[in-house]
Ligand code: SAH
């Protein structure tokens with residue numbers, strides 16, 4: 266399917282300015298349109314009432330604001346979490362989740378349709394890779410939830426790139442989306458309120474460290490010995506733990522930001538005390554925090570989340586060795602908040618974030 270329509274959310278400010286300048290518009294137009302897009306969250310050009318009508322008509326003809334369309338929504342019983350299946354312009358579908366806990370309003374965004382990394386426990390990995398999202402398709406998910414919240418007199422406070430896909434395998438678009446969402450003249454999300462979760466692509470972690478961003482990096486570790494990590498996070502064969510932890514240390518060094526390690530506890534696989542010790546050994550000297558989550562069931566992986574006693578015993582080792590951690594309650598499980606699962610439901614469809622991302 267060819268689709269030549271200009272997608273406004275794909276443009277950064279300079280690109281928008283030069284597009285409008287080419288139409289013969291004065292230079293202040295770009296600022297006006299930018300505010301309509303990212304401050305007022307306009308859904309149509311019609312709403313942009315300080316633009317001349319002729320320009321509104323032309324923009325409506327040549328460009329589109331509509332990059333994602335809701336085709337299905339699941340809500341948690343307590344009403345705090347909703348997960349949307351979103352259709353893109355080419356018919357592909359992705360998932361995005363909105364979580365409301367205490368004062369946080371967190372959107373979990375996808376960065377790819379599917380994922381090539383092949384983690385066997387992950388519904389998105391089970392689907393394989395289909396394509397990268399554009400920066401605008403990532404941004405549009407956040408704008409979509411910001412509009413939902415705006416409707417209720419509320420606003421988005423946090424974004425996590427923890428939905429479908431591997432953000433560092435779609436590096437340019439993910440970074441452009443982060444910059445656009447944190448633009449102080451636009452969407453205004455503080456970079457400290459943005460988390461990027463990666464499976465551990467070592468060269469890209471080094472590259473990210475040099476971007477001058479203040480975002481939180483989360484690394485999906487799940488195992489602290491190469492033997493085990495090779496099995497459950499196959500990219501470990503290319504980027505084993507030593508270079509990965511070195512890259513994390515470089516990230517902390519260059520950004521002075523604490524790093525998060527994600528650990529999905531899988532019964533009988535990575536929830537024993539020896540893995541807890543190995544984890545502590547590897548990261549003890551790092552400015553780091555561990556997020557313990559329970560494995561979310563997924564169709565093609567016949568394993569369960571750990572039971573309480575094992576979670577407690579694992580956490581006790583971390584306590585004993587002075588490794589900071591949080592046990593995340595996976596409140597989204599009931600609505601298949603594991604990303605990829607809604608899509609699998611409608612096809613044959615991430616665990617995304619815990620409540621606090
Ligand atoms: N590709 C990136 C971001 C998307 S996955 C990454 O892997 O980090 C977001 C998080 O969900 C990762 O920590 C991932 O390991 C975790 N995850 C995937 N499937 C899961 C499952 N079935 N149960 C619990 N966590 C899962």
Ligand code: SF4
Pocket residue numbers: 380381382383384387388389390391428429430431464485615
């Ligand atoms: Fe991809 Fe992340 Fe799922 Fe692994 S866990 S398959 S990297 S989305």
